[in-house]
Amino acid sequence: MSDLMARRAALLGPNVPTFYDDPVQIVRGEGVWLYDAEGRRYLDCYNNVAHLGHCHPRVVAAIAQQSARLNTHSRYLHEGILDYGERLVAKFGHGLSQMLMTCTGSEANDVALRMAQAVTGKTGLIATDNTYHGNTTAVAQLSTRRPPIGGYPPHVRRVPAPDSLAPLGGSTEAQAAAFAANVARAIEELEAAGHGFAGLMLCPIFANEGMPGLDPGFLDATVAVVHRAGGLVLCDEVQPGFGRLGSHWWGHERLDFAPDVVTLGKPMGNGHPVAAVIARPDIMAAFRNAFGYFNTFAGNPVSCAAASAVLDVIEEEGLVENARDVGAYALDLLSALRHPLIADIRGLGFFFAIEFAREGVPDGAFCGRVVEAAKARGILLGRVGRAQHILKMRPPMPFSRANAERLAETLDQILREMPA
Structure with a gap:
C-alpha cells in the first residue's frame, strides 16, 4: 500500500x-x-x-457489443441517441422534451449555466453557500470546496443553504420563506451591479448541503421569485435522479416544482461516463443558436447503449x-x-x-x-x-x-x- x-x-x-x-x-x-x-x-x-450495482452484466454486455460494432460521434446519424433520448425525456413533465448529451455532470451543469445566460442575455448566477456542482471553471465558481483563485467572481452570488441544525429564519417553519428572501436579495444585488440575473442552480434535495429533510413545496416561493425576475431554475439531478428517492424518478418531482433545465450525470451510465441536459425546446434553441455546442464523445453509440441498458435494468428489476x-x-x-x-x-x-x-x-x-x-x-x-x-x-x-x-x-x- x-x-x-x-x-x-x-x-x-x-x-x-x-x-x-x-x-x-x-x-x-x-x-x-x-x-x-x-x-x-x-x-x-x-x-x-x-x-x-457494480459491473452490472447487462451494462457490461451493452458496452462490449456496441463497442465491437461502432463507436463514433453524433455528427453522423445513428439511432441509438434517438432511441435513448425519446425514452429518457418521456420520464419528464413540464415541457422538458429535448436532450443534449455530455460526458460528465460537470459538463452538463456548465451547459445549463450557459443555457440560462443564452435565454436571458444576462450573466448573474446564484447557488447555495454549501454546494458542489462540478469542476469546470464555470461551475467551480459556484462550489464551496475550493474558492476560486481571486475569490468568487462578481456575477456569482451564494445564498445560505437550508440547514437542519440551524434553520434559516430561526425555525423549520420559517426556512422556506427565508431561503426565498435570500434568493430575492441576491437577484437585486446582481441587477444593481449590472450583471442581471440568469439563473439559480440547486440540487432539489440539497444533497451536498446534507439533505436537510425538506417537505414538498419548500421551493415554491423560491421558484416564484426566480421566474418573476425572468431567470431560470437549473435543477442538478445527478444525485437524486433515476429513482434513488424511491417515491419518484426525480428529486424535483418529490419537491413538487417545475424546473426549466435538468442536469443528469453519474448514475446515468452505471459508471460509464455519460451525462445529459434536459430542457424545454425554447431553452434548447436559445442555447444552440447562441453557442453552436458540440462535444466529440457525448452521445456516442457506446454511451447511448450503456445508458439504455441502465433504463432497461431499472424498469425490469x-x-x-x-x-x-x-x-x-x-x-x-x-x-x-x-x-x-x-x-x-x-x-x-x-x-x-x-x-x-x-x-x-x-x-x-x-x-x-x-x-x-x-x-x-x-x-x-x-x-x-x-x-x-x-x-x-x-x-x-x-x-x-x-x-x-x-x-x-x-x-x-x-x-x-x-x-x-
Missing part, C-alpha cells in the same frame, strides 16, 4: 484525495460489494455511480420500487440507533443521513471516526455537510433488506463502542 501511495504522489502530484485514513485498494466490484487486493469484501453504502420499500425498512432500522451525539436521522429512498452534533454544534471529527470504524468492519460510508458532520449513505439500487440489517447492526456496534 505504501508503494502505491508513493507512486501515486510521484505521478499525480500533491493533494489528490483518497477515501479513508488507510486507503483501500479496490480491485473488483459486483453488485453492492467491492473487493480489495487482499480479497476482503466491503458493503458499498456510498457510491451512487454504480446505480445498478423494479429498482425504484426497491428503493422505496427497502429504503423505508432501512430508515426504520437506522432510526432506532442511539447515541448522545446523534442530532437527527433522515432518509429518502436510498439516501440516508445521520447528523452528529455536540450541544448543537456540528461534530465532524466524531463523524469521521464513525466512517473509519465502519470501513474497518467492511462497510463503506461517506460524510458531508458544512462541517463534514453528516454521515452520508447512498447504496446501489439493488440494496437488500439483509444489506440494510448489516449496515444498521454495524453502526449500532460502532456507536455503542464509541464514547461521546
Whole structure:
C-alpha cells in the first residue's frame, strides 16, 4: 500500500484525495460489494455511480457489443441517441422534451449555466453557500470546496443553504420563506451591479448541503421569485435522479416544482461516463443558436447503449420500487440507533443521513471516526455537510433488506463502542 501511495504522489502530484485514513485498494466490484487486493469484501453504502450495482452484466454486455460494432460521434446519424433520448425525456413533465448529451455532470451543469445566460442575455448566477456542482471553471465558481483563485467572481452570488441544525429564519417553519428572501436579495444585488440575473442552480434535495429533510413545496416561493425576475431554475439531478428517492424518478418531482433545465450525470451510465441536459425546446434553441455546442464523445453509440441498458435494468428489476420499500425498512432500522451525539436521522429512498452534533454544534471529527470504524468492519460510508458532520449513505439500487440489517447492526456496534 505504501508503494502505491508513493507512486501515486510521484505521478499525480500533491493533494489528490483518497477515501479513508488507510486507503483501500479496490480491485473488483459486483453488485453492492467491492473487493480489495487482499480479497476482503466491503458493503458499498456510498457510491451512487454504480446505480445498478457494480459491473452490472447487462451494462457490461451493452458496452462490449456496441463497442465491437461502432463507436463514433453524433455528427453522423445513428439511432441509438434517438432511441435513448425519446425514452429518457418521456420520464419528464413540464415541457422538458429535448436532450443534449455530455460526458460528465460537470459538463452538463456548465451547459445549463450557459443555457440560462443564452435565454436571458444576462450573466448573474446564484447557488447555495454549501454546494458542489462540478469542476469546470464555470461551475467551480459556484462550489464551496475550493474558492476560486481571486475569490468568487462578481456575477456569482451564494445564498445560505437550508440547514437542519440551524434553520434559516430561526425555525423549520420559517426556512422556506427565508431561503426565498435570500434568493430575492441576491437577484437585486446582481441587477444593481449590472450583471442581471440568469439563473439559480440547486440540487432539489440539497444533497451536498446534507439533505436537510425538506417537505414538498419548500421551493415554491423560491421558484416564484426566480421566474418573476425572468431567470431560470437549473435543477442538478445527478444525485437524486433515476429513482434513488424511491417515491419518484426525480428529486424535483418529490419537491413538487417545475424546473426549466435538468442536469443528469453519474448514475446515468452505471459508471460509464455519460451525462445529459434536459430542457424545454425554447431553452434548447436559445442555447444552440447562441453557442453552436458540440462535444466529440457525448452521445456516442457506446454511451447511448450503456445508458439504455441502465433504463432497461431499472424498469425490469423494479429498482425504484426497491428503493422505496427497502429504503423505508432501512430508515426504520437506522432510526432506532442511539447515541448522545446523534442530532437527527433522515432518509429518502436510498439516501440516508445521520447528523452528529455536540450541544448543537456540528461534530465532524466524531463523524469521521464513525466512517473509519465502519470501513474497518467492511462497510463503506461517506460524510458531508458544512462541517463534514453528516454521515452520508447512498447504496446501489439493488440494496437488500439483509444489506440494510448489516449496515444498521454495524453502526449500532460502532456507536455503542464509541464514547461521546
